[in-house]
Amino acid sequence: MKKFIEAGVPKGVLNLVTGKGSEIGDYIVSHRKVSVVTMTGSTATGGQRIMEKASKNMAKLILELGGKAPFIVWKDADIKNAIKTLIWAKFWNAGQSCIAAERLYIHEDIFENFLDRFVKAASRLRVGDPPREADMGPLINKGAVQTTEKFVKDAVSDGAQVLLGGSRPNLPGKLANGYFFQPTILSNVKQGDEIFQEEVFGPVLGAMPVSDFDDAIRKANDSKYGLASYLFTKDPNLMFTAFEKVRFGELYVNMPGPEASQGGYHTGFRLTGQAGEGSRYGIEEYVKVKNIYIDYSGRELHINTVRDDLVQ
Numbered sequence: 001m002k003k004f005i006e007a008g009v010p011k012g013v014l015n016l017v018t019g020k021g022s023e024i025g026d027y028i029v030s031h032r033k034v035s036v037v038t039m040t041g042s043t044a045t046g047g048q049r050i051m052e053k054a055s056k057n058m059a060k061l062i063l064e065l066g067g068k069a070p071f072i073v074w075k076d077a078d079i080k081n082a083i084k085t086l087i088w089a090k091f092w093n094a095g096q097s098c099i100a101a102e103r104l105y106i107h108e109d110i111f112e113n114f115l116d117r118f119v120k121a122a123s124r125l126r127v128g129d130p131p132r133e134a135d136m137g138p139l140i141n142k143g144a145v146q147t148t149e150k151f152v153k154d155a156v157s158d159g160a161q162v163l164l165g166g167s168r169p170n171l172p173g174k175l176a177n178g179y180f181f182q183p184t185i186l187s188n189v190k191q192g193d194e195i196f197q198e199e200v201f202g203p204v205l206g207a208m209p210v211s212d213f214d215d216a217i218r219k220a221n222d223s224k225y226g227l228a229s230y231l232f233t234k235d236p237n238l239m240f241t242a243f244e245k246v247r248f249g250e251l252y253v254n255m256p257g258p259e260a261s262q263g264g265y266h267t268g269f270r271l272t273g274q275a276g277e278g279s280r281y282g283i284e285e286y287v288k289v290k291n292i293y294i295d296y297s298g299r300e301l302h303i304n305t306v307r308d309d310l311v312q
């Protein structure tokens with residue numbers, strides 16, 4: 001707070017209230033003086049509980065919730081660039097990102113080659129204490145590790161094959177009891193599998209071959225979430241098809257995210273939430289439009305539905 005005041009923010013404009021959301025969250029979002037609530041988190045928390053509590057005073061909601069980003073790699077893609085981007089998009093922050101790649105769709109002509117190179121690249125990632133000693137750190141808590149383990153176990157039960165990882169790593173010393181999970185890549189995943197439908201929020205990625213671009217788009221859109229998406233191709237026609245048909249708030253073509261800090265509007269479709277952040281559109285979310293009408297002409301107003309003899 002001290003630094004904000006030193007930067008010129010007047011006292012009282014910014015306030016920090018710390019504590020558990022379960023203890024202070026309900027009070028804040030339902031308070032009559034709160035007119036806008038913005039939250040980044042799970043759909044269950046934001047889309048249900050906060051929406052319910054904030055409805056008491058009709059507070060405006062800016063909710064950035066779950067994501068299940070598809071990552072489409074077409075046969076003409078720059079494979080090295082796609083793999084490098086995918087390493088970041090999946091394993092940055094151990095997959096704990098709303099725009100993390102969650103579903104990998106690869107053209108069948110390059111499926112085996114791409115997966116082989118991707119697995120080799122991901123296998124070189126160092127898990128541990130970043131940034132000095134590792135490329136990927138831990139998950140947020142024990143529950144996150146257990147949830148990630150269950151995703152992998154259930155996927156294998158549904159027929160998926162573990163190409164890399166799939167369990168907690170064996171780390172030395174003080175890291176042995178940390179909340180770490182190996183970079184994990186799965187194949188033989190089906191569109192309806194939980195691993196392709198629910199947000200993992202961990203370093204686990206399933207892969208599927210595709211042969212038809214329209215089918216790849218349909219599979220990509222087959223999600224209850226709609227925040228980020230990725231496409232790697234050199235074909236402008238495919239790009240423009242994706243521009244029109246991809247139902248996600250963000251589409252990154254031949255590049256990684258996140259959104260541009262100046263002009264990017266961070267928003268999503270479906271259960272990802274409502275409204276958005278960033279750019280002038282994000283600023284406008286905090287503004288209430290007021291209309292004022294003034295007549296300076298001095299002329300008598302003739303209103304057809306009011307009789308002239310009422311006003312003497």
